[in-house]
Amino acid sequence: MSIAELQTLIRDVPDFPKPGILFKDITPLLAQPRGMHACTVALSKVVHASGAEELVGIESRGFIFASAVAAVEEMPLQLVRKPGKLPYEKVGIDYDLEYGSDRVEMHSDAIVAGRRYAIVDDLLATGGTAAATASLIEGQGGIIACAAFVIELSALPGRECLGDRPVHALISY
Numbered sequence: 736m737s738i739a740e741l742q743t744l745i746r747d748v749p750d751f752p753k754p755g756i757l758f759k760d761i762t763p764l765l766a767q768p769r770g771m772h773a774c775t776v777a778l779s780k781v782v783h784a785s786g787a788e789e790l791v792g793i794e795s796r797g798f799i800f801a802s803a804v805a806a807v808e809e810m811p812l813q814l815v816r817k818p819g820k821l822p823y824e825k826v827g828i829d830y831d832l833e834y835g836s837d838r839v840e841m842h843s844d845a846i847v848a849g850r851r852y853a854i855v856d857d858l859l860a861t862g863g864t865a866a867a868t869a870s871l872i873e874g875q876g877g878i879i880a881c882a883a884f885v886i887e888l889s890a891l892p893g894r895e896c897l898g899d900r901p902v903h904a905l906i907s908y
């Protein structure tokens with residue numbers, strides 16, 4: 736399945752979760768196994784080429800894609816979660832996002848200094864979530880091999896927000 740075909744599996748939902756937001760709904764992609772397979776293969780190639788040793792999936796839709804890549808590439812997966820979800824000792828960082836502000840947390844033993852990490856999420860919008868995740872990883876001595884997304888909203892400053900870190904998106908709007 737081509738990237739153009741993959742794009743037909745992303746549904747636009749206007750005014751969700753707030754008026755003025757055009758929500759990119761990935762559920763049709765999840766319901767189409769050939770699409771999900773193509774998406775996983777494409778993301779896996781990006782992650783493999785980056786030289787990443789481990790994956791970092793961002794809650795919650797990022798978990799879906801990061802898990803699929805982790806299984807295909809046989810790579811360890813670390814989780815970035817919303818506050819209060821992780822059971823063990825945590826490190827966290829506050830950030831602004833497209834609709835509101837939030838905080839992300841990881842387990843304090845998830846990142847090994849000097850190791851290379853690929854951040855995976857469904858969508859890059861303002862870049863706030865991914866940049867906060869990158870800072871959290873780097874603050875513990877981890878190296879960002881790449882940040883990989885299924886979708887990028889190119890009118891928003893996601894890439895700028897991530898600075899010099901390598902950014903890849905399969906579909907750009």
Ligand code: AMP
Pocket residue numbers: 756757758759760793794795796797831832833856857858859860861862863864865893
């Ligand atoms: P941001 O921090 O602004 O880059 O937002 C990224 C996160 O918010 C991603 O995890 C997305 O799941 C979600 N998100 C932001 N904007 C949208 C959108 N227009 N459609 C779907 N998800 C979005």
